[in-house]
Amino acid sequence: MTQVFSRPESLKDVQTHFCPGCHHGTIHRLVAEAIDVHGVRERTIGVASVGCSVFLYSYFDIDVIESPHGRAPAVATGAKRARPDRIVFTYQGDGDLAAIGTSEIIHAANRGEAMTVIFVNNTTYGMTGGQMAPTTMPGQKTSTSPNGRDIANDGAPFKMSELLSNLDGVAYSARVALNSPRNIMRAKQQIATAFRYQVEKQGFAFIEALAACPTNWGMSPLQANQRVTDEMIPYFPLGIYKNRANL
Amino acid sequence: MSDQSCSKLFVKGNEAVAMAAIEAGLRCYFGYPITPQSDIPEYLSRELPKTGGTFIQVESEIGAINMVLGASACGVRAMTSSSGPGISLKQEGISYMAGSELPGVIVDIMRAGPGLGGIDASQADYFQATRGGGHGGYRIIVLAPGSVQEMYDLTMLAFDLSDIWRIPAMVLADSVLGQMKESITANPRPQVELPGKEWAVRGRREGSGQNIVKSLYLGDGEMERFHWKMHDRYRQLAEQESRWEEIDTADAELVVTAFGSTSRISRTAVAMAREAGMKVGLLRPITLFPFPSKAYAALSERCKRFLDIELSTGQMIDDVRLSVVSGTQVYFYGRPPGAGSLPTPEEIFEQIRKVYP
Numbered sequence: 108m109t110q111v112f113s114r115p116e117s118l119k120d121v122q123t124h125f126c127p128g129c130h131h132g133t134i135h136r137l138v139a140e141a142i143d144v145h146g147v148r149e150r151t152i153g154v155a156s157v158g159c160s161v162f163l164y165s166y167f168d169i170d171v172i173e174s175p176h177g178r179a180p181a182v183a184t185g186a187k188r189a190r191p192d193r194i195v196f197t198y199q200g201d202g203d204l205a206a207i208g209t210s211e212i213i214h215a216a217n218r219g220e221a222m223t224v225i226f227v228n229n230t231t232y233g234m235t236g237g238q239m240a241p242t243t244m245p246g247q248k249t250s251t252s253p254n255g256r257d258i259a260n261d262g263a264p265f266k267m268s269e270l271l272s273n274l275d276g277v278a279y280s281a282r283v284a285l286n287s288p289r290n291i292m293r294a295k296q297q298i299a300t301a302f303r304y305q306v307e308k309q310g311f312a313f314i315e316a317l318a319a320c321p322t323n324w325g326m327s328p329l330q331a332n333q334r335v336t337d338e339m340i341p342y343f344p345l346g347i348y349k350n351r352a353n354l
Numbered sequence: 355m356s357d358q359s360c361s362k363l364f365v366k367g368n369e370a371v372a373m374a375a376i377e378a379g380l381r382c383y384f385g386y387p388i389t390p391q392s393d394i395p396e397y398l399s400r401e402l403p404k405t406g407g408t409f410i411q412v413e414s415e416i417g418a419i420n421m422v423l424g425a426s427a428c429g430v431r432a433m434t435s436s437s438g439p440g441i442s443l444k445q446e447g448i449s450y451m452a453g454s455e456l457p458g459v460i461v462d463i464m465r466a467g468p469g470l471g472g473i474d475a476s477q478a479d480y481f482q483a484t485r486g487g488g489h490g491g492y493r494i495i496v497l498a499p500g501s502v503q504e505m506y507d508l509t510m511l512a513f514d515l516s517d518i519w520r521i522p523a524m525v526l527a528d529s530v531l532g533q534m535k536e537s538i539t540a541n542p543r544p545q546v547e548l549p550g551k552e553w554a555v556r557g558r559r560e561g562s563g564q565n566i567v568k569s570l571y572l573g574d575g576e577m578e579r580f581h582w583k584m585h586d587r588y589r590q591l592a593e594q595e596s597r598w599e600e601i602d603t604a605d606a607e608l609v610v611t612a613f614g615s616t617s618r619i620s621r622t623a624v625a626m627a628r629e630a631g632m633k634v635g636l637l638r639p640i641t642l643f644p645f646p647s648k649a650y651a652a653l654s655e656r657c658k659r660f661l662d663i664e665l666s667t668g669q670m671i672d673d674v675r676l677s678v679v680s681g682t683q684v685y686f687y688g689r690p691p692g693a694g695s696l697p698t699p700e701e702i703f704e705q706i707r708k709v710y711p
Contacts, residue, residue, distance in 0.1 A: 150557035154424070155568075164566045170555040172427040173568035175450050178420035181412070185432065186555070187407040189382055193428075193557050210419070214413035287400025 110279065115139035119147045119168045128328020130285040130318035131159055134298075135166055137291070138198070138225055141299040143323070145306050151194040152186050154179045156208075158200035158234045160227065177208025180215035183222045194305055196223040202232045205241035205265045212271070221277030221309035224302050226267060228256070229320040230339065232247045237323030244342055249323075264342070268315045272348035278310030280349040284317040286335040297347065300354050308352055317343055361540055367505040368393035368532040371461055371525060374509035375433050376401055377543050381431040382408045384421040391463035394435040415440035419447030419460070426451065426458040427552030427567040432515055435461035438471065438479055441487070448522055449488030453569025453580075455553075457516035459509070460494075463532040466691035475528035475615050476691030478666035483526050484643045484673075487614045491581065492693035493588055495523040495595070496642040498613040502536035507567040508640070514546045518619060519591060520553075526642060528665070530615040530696065541709045592644035599638040602628060603641055606635030608710050611650075611674055612663040613639050616697070620663050623702035632710050642670070661685045661709055663702060665695060685709045 114120060117139035125131045142148050148169060155163035157176035164171035165221065174182040187195040204226050205211050225256035231249055232238040239252040242264045246255040256264075271281040279301055283294035292318060299314035317339045319331035326334065365373070372394050373385070383402055385395040395411055402409040412418045418434040425432035436444065441462050451458055464479045488494045495515050497508040509525050516523035537586040557627035571577040571634050601624065603609055608627075612620045617638040627634035637653060637660075639646050654660070658681060662671045668686050675684050687705040 117397040130603075149559060152428070152555050152557060161570065164564070164568065168558070168564060170557055170565045171567070172424060172555050173450075173454070173566070173570060174423070175420065177448050178416065178423075178447070181417040181420035182424035182427070184380065184410075184412075184417075185384065185421035185426070186428050187424075188410070188421070189425035189430035189432070190556065208415050211417055213419060217408075 115143045119166055121166065121260040123129045123166055124162065125159065128319055128321040128331050130229070130316070133285045133291060134225065134227060134316050134318065136341045137197070137295045137298045139167065140295060141302040142194070144299055145302055147194045147306060150192065151196070151349045152190070154183045154186065154195065154197040156197065156199040158232070159197045160200055161234070162188065162204065163198050174313040177203050177206070178190050178211055178212040179203065180208065180220070180222070180224065184215050184220050187220055187222050190263065191206055191221070194302065196225060196302070198225045199227070200233065201226070201240040203226045205267055214314065216271050216311055217274050217276045219278070221305050221311065223305050224314070225298070226313065226315045228343065229245050229318040230264070230349040231320050231323045233320050233323055244338065266343060268313065268348050269315050276311055277313060277349055278308060278351040279304045279312035279345040279354070281313070282315040282317065282343060282345050284335055284340055284345055286332050300302050303354055304352070355700065362537055363540055364535055364537050365502060366393055366533060367502045367527060368463065368504050368534050368562055369397050369507045370538055371435070371507040372397035372401070374506040375459070375513070376407070377540070378510045378513040379543065380407055380433055381426040381430045382421070384410050384412050384418040384432070384434050386415050386418055387410060388437045388440050390465055390532050391435050391437050391461065393532070394461060396635065406476060415443040418445065419444040422458045423451050423456060423632045424703050426456045427454070429551035429556065433461065434461040435463070436475070437463050437465045438467045441479065441482065443483055443605050445488035448475050448494065449490050449492065450569055451522045452486070452492035452494060453490060454567050455520040456522065456567065457520055459512045459516060459521045459525065460522060461509070462527070463585065464526065464528040472692050473529060474691055475530040475665055475696060476671065477528060477614060477616065477664050478691055480642065480669035482630055483524055484645070492584060493522050493643050494535060495519065495591070496526050496643050497523065498640060499531060500614055500617045502531070502534065505531060505539045505540050507541060510543060514544070514548065515595060517548050517595055519587065521587070521591070523541045526614070528615050528682050540698070584607055592647070593643060596644050596646040596648065597640035598649045599640060599644040601636040603635030603637060603657070605633050606657050608659045608661060608706065609635045609636045609637050609657050610661045610663060610702070610706065611639070613642060613670065616663045619697055619699055620702055622699035623706060626703045627706045632706065634706055634710070645673045645677065647677035648672060651679055654678035654682040657686070657710060659711060661687065661705060663697070664688045665691050
């Protein structure tokens with residue numbers, strides 16, 4: 108019998124600690140599949156950030172550098188400039204990338220660093236218990252916006268895929284979601300393309316993955332998945348915002 | 355690189371730092387402009403790429419230290435430089451480097467503070483440099499040049515010590531040392547046995563284990579063990595790497611102690627004192643961490659008067675007091691940093707006269 112499906116080689120055979128319904132597990136899998144399909148596991152360096160993303164080195168069977176909060180694009184720049192022949196990627200949440208790390212991501216993108224950035228947007232600070240994030244939506248209640256995000260006080264949510272696509276240094280910018288099999292297949296393809304940009308073109312590629320956080324949204328896994336469909340995707344439209352080499 | 359070896363050059367302190375870094379095999383420099391050290395990124399922007407190294411003027415001092423972290427994690431010699439306000443920004447990154455046992459060189463050309471302060475020479479970041487500086491409880495190696503030659507030699511030493519001990523190393527100087535010009539010999543990189551960097555992150559080779567560079571220790575007892583491990587490493591560092599200079603201390607009745615710029619001025623004042631028939635010596639610490647306590651302890655067995663001179667209201671004096679044997683009198687003369695603060699040799703000679711037995 109031919110085996111047609113298995114755990115990606117780049118993922119360890121361990122159980123993850125992610126909550127039921129969390130999309131990190133799926134995104135991890137798609138990233139691992141992208142690394143496998145390009146055959147670059149042995150020269151891939153992951154940069155873990157702060158948040159639920161910190162567990163990267165427990166789940167990916169690759170060398171990993173742990174970065175301070177928000178600084179992953181800078182750490183990755185250092186790694187890539189030191190070892191240009193390696194495949195370097197960061198894996199960051201919305202607080203990490205769009206709050207404390209705005210400077211680092213904008214400048215790494217602007218310089219066109221040859222790296223791949225996986226940005227997991229679940230509109231909340233997951234690890235620390237559900238505080239408001241830069242991508243928390245208007246009216247969304249969190250532990251630090253108990254009356255709902257007020258644009259007048261806190262500004263509007265960031266749309267990072269669009270923002271970064273405006274920088275010349277960015278070769279690829281796309282927003283994906285994991286809320287349906289069809290969207291997962293599209294995400295798989297676009298994440299693989301994002302890595303392809305580094306492998307073939309030494310270009311900066313950015314993937315924003317809309318994700319569910321059932322625990323901090325106070326929802327069941329199915330309800331949380333539905334929120335991605337009904338609320339998040341209309342506000343953060345899926346699509347490819349930049350594709351410089353038309354890969 | 356080799357045509358500057360053993361040649362005599364007339365250079366600025368900051369340039370000497372940059373030259374030495376290249377000679378030491380610097381591969382990646384990430385920095386940001388700030389007075390009084392901008393000569394360092396300027397020099398490296400011209401010269402480092404010629405050697406195949408990477409120079410980037412980056413978005414902030416925070417970006418820079420994190421890039422040093424990333425490059426160092428890959429086993430490559432990396433450096434950044436700044437002054438007070440920028441060093442404050444780097445503290446988080448330095449803490450992470452210390453917690454991850456990463457080598458790397460951070461050059462701090464001190465200026466007046468706190469806040470925006472001023473651009474004149476200062477020694478008031480001694481505490482920041484020698485007490486870890488960032489959160490968590492760690493120390494870094496701190497080397498204090500007292501001449502442009504030492505700006506060169508100690509920068510090279512910083513890379514070696516940092517690699518050997520897996521502790522970030524700081525070259526601590528100030529505006530005066532950074533900007534002054536002196537004749538130096540551009541010594542070649544010393545032949546030192548360096549450890550291989552098997553711990554570095556490089557991508558998984560067939561059969562090799564996973565390398566992780568991290569500072570998170572959540573397991574039961576893990577963090578505690580890490581702290582004791584580093585505590586012991588700092589103790590060994592103190593035993594093996596303490597450095598200092600003594601001038602005319604053998605028969606001294608009073609020992610002047612100072613580092614960096616104030617040690618240069620004190621050197622002249624001590625010579626003036628000797629000329630006037632006083633038995634005065636100079637003890638100049640070269641490593642500020644590890645602080646050469648044993649040198650102070652040994653000297654104070656016989657000599658019971660020390661005069662500590664600093665461009666601050668007194669920071670190194672704490673370490674001096676902790677190091678001398680009991681019954682030793684430690685006097686202090688300080689000029690907090692700022693325009694007009696640099697003392698003259700005559701001024702220090704006056705202080706010597708006041709406290710000389």
